[in-house]
Amino acid sequence: MTQTAAKDTDDDASLVARCLEGDDDAWAALVERHGPVVWAVAGRLGLSHEDAADVFQSTWRTALEELSRVREPAAVGGWIARVARHQSMRVRRGYGIARKSWQHVAREDVDVTLPEEDLEKLEMRSKVQGALGRIGERCADLLRALYFEDPSPSYQDIAARFGMRIGSIGPTRARCMEKMLGELGGDRDAQ
């Protein structure tokens, strides 16, 4: 029995299973895949670079400790994002306490939160980028041209750039989007 190194196409459940077997590559793939969300959560909660780096480590340390108890390995990304939020909020509470006791200023920091909806949006951005990397360069470029570029290019420009008829753009976009939605799969909670 042999396994290959973790790839970007490996789903989270496989990566978690391989981590629990001691696979370094699978762990590295998890950190690479979900690290940007952890970093973004810390950033959105206004942590300094140094504190964000601490939260990054404490989040992955918690993940390491708790990985074998994650109920839904397929949704481990969402669980890690929530751990990151929890760790970040702990640090933020420290900011507020420090300011109140040392500088006698209002604890405005404690009002900063990251609602579940925003957390899901961050996770979605991360998932979509991963999916764009798996649906083929042409599809990914077309979807980026249509929905990321600002200003959005005209259909004439897109037709010229991609060497397709204007009438093909709609059906091609739909096929590419279906591929991407297929890659995204269903969203569930891990724990």
Next chain:
Amino acid sequence: MRNELHPRLRDLADLRDGRLTGTRTSAVKEHVGAGCDVCATASARFESAVAAIAEGPLPAPPRSVVRQAVHMFRAKKWAWLLEAPGRIVASLVLDQRMELVPALRSSVGAERRMLWMVGDHELAACVVLRGGHAEIVGQILPAEDDGSSQVVGEIEAMRNGRSVAKIPLDADGGFALRGLSYGTYALLGRVDGAEFVVAPLEIGDRA
């Protein structure tokens, strides 16, 4: 009135982008407008994906921070192997390497003999280096062996969490794991119904 067939994703996307034209337009609008849950879900997924594309990639964390998180795994992975419920952790009794001068390295062709206790069994093994690869040849027998024991089991060499070799024990409890690259291994096995682990086991000319 709702249509029986749901609009295609293409139609929903065109409707969203204001590009739906022709005879489908009224049918799609009517269908969606009638409160079709399936279409509402599909449209929401589409919209969510489009919004995520429009937002662009998340900023990447610094490489040094990522590397640190990646490295923290190594110590923990041995704990997972060793702490599995019901698994016997082999206890090293003898390692010939330890009898040598500490600075002395293993060399090609050299044999390193080891002995572990695995519950009621003994695992004796000899590691032989052969120019970049190694063999582990050994035998597992009951500690109180009277020469008539029939041993049943298997042994598996794991590296980085991956199985690189797995073989059944022969009737005498013997095994030979060949063609192993130099590195750090765990030996997982079952003997007479008991699961055991030997880890970590360093193999190579620096071991």
